[in-house]
Amino acid sequence: MKETIFPGKTTLNSAGLFVTGTDTEVGKTFVAASLVKALKASYWKPIQTGPFKDHDSPEIQRLTGIDETSIYSCSYSFPDPLSPHAAAKNVDKVIDLENIRLPEHGAEEFLVVEGAGGVLVPLNDDFMMIDLIVRLGFPVVIVARSGLGTINHTLLTLESLRSREINVAGVIMNGPANPGNRNAIEKYGDIEVLAELPQCDDVSFNTIASLKPKLQRVTELFGRNVNND
Numbered sequence: 001m002k003e004t005i006f007p008g009k010t011t012l013n014s015a016g017l018f019v020t021g022t023d024t025e026v027g028k029t030f031v032a033a034s035l036v037k038a039l040k041a042s043y044w045k046p047i048q049t050g051p052f053k054d055h056d057s058p059e060i061q062r063l064t065g066i067d068e069t070s071i072y073s074c075s076y077s078f079p080d081p082l083s084p085h086a087a088a089k090n091v092d093k094v095i096d097l098e099n100i101r102l103p104e105h106g107a108e109e110f111l112v113v114e115g116a117g118g119v120l121v122p123l124n125d126d127f128m129m130i131d132l133i134v135r136l137g138f139p140v141v142i143v144a145r146s147g148l149g150t151i152n153h154t155l156l157t158l159e160s161l162r163s164r165e166i167n168v169a170g171v172i173m174n175g176p177a178n179p180g181n182r183n184a185i186e187k188y189g190d191i192e193v194l195a196e197l198p199q200c201d202d203v204s205f206n207t208i209a210s211l212k213p214k215l216q217r218v219t220e221l222f223g224r225n226v227n228n229d
């Protein structure tokens, strides 16, 4: 197992983290729910596309049971299940990054922010999700599938983030255990895999709660070893 890449740091001094992924549907919401639970955090999905039945914020509440006051409203939400730039265009709107500001939250509050799709998803003609990540300034956790194809996707995502000098806290692999892919991501990406979450038979409140021990490294890194009730 790779030694932590933050040997000098016991914790990242941050009021939150940004969950991105190597793709859409890789498990950002699933992982975000486990992080919200383990870190006793709040949640925010700034940009949501797709019909309400597929929205992430209600799914977070279902999976974590956190109060709705700890789930902040999207800055933008469009009905078509498309890239944000296209979903906005379909309703004659344009996403303006000036309108996407961190929600007012308590000094002790920790905020888990979830992107939409991957880091180079276009938001408008000039900016992509990665530009929002830069503006928000939180360290990033990359959610990656565990199976074949994930090495390339993860290294591409890492390269994009590092090209903008974004602080990548680490990778969380999601799916059946794959030590070979874990080792390759850590070796060729020079990045720590902070957790490996299994493919679960059902995705429920209890499932998410059961994953807490697997996120010990993340709680340490962000100094959130809070005693969960």
Ligand SMILES: Nc1ncnc2c1ncn2[C@@H]1O[C@H](COP(=O)(O)OP(=O)(O)OP(=O)(O)O)[C@@H](O)[C@H]1O
Binding pocket: 021, 023, 024, 025, 026, 027, 028, 029, 030, 031, 056, 115, 116, 117, 174, 175, 197, 198, 199, 200, 201, 202, 203
């Ligand atoms: N480890 C897992 N075990 C079982 N089901 C999972 C797991 N991870 C994700 N899923 C399921 O796979 C689907 C996609 O996951 P999820 O919604 O978290 O992806 P996402 O990356 O957040 O997608 P989007 O880009 O739309 O936000 C969901 O139905 C989710 O419940």
Ligand SMILES: C[C@H](N)[C@H](N)CCCCCC(=O)O
Binding pocket: 024, 025, 048, 049, 050, 080, 081, 082, 083, 084, 116, 117, 118, 121
């Ligand atoms: C609709 C989907 N679930 C996400 N909300 C948006 C995914 C955008 C992906 C764009 C792309 O990379 O092709």
Ligand SMILES: [Mg+2]
Binding pocket: 028, 029, 030, 056, 114
């Ligand atoms: Mg999601």
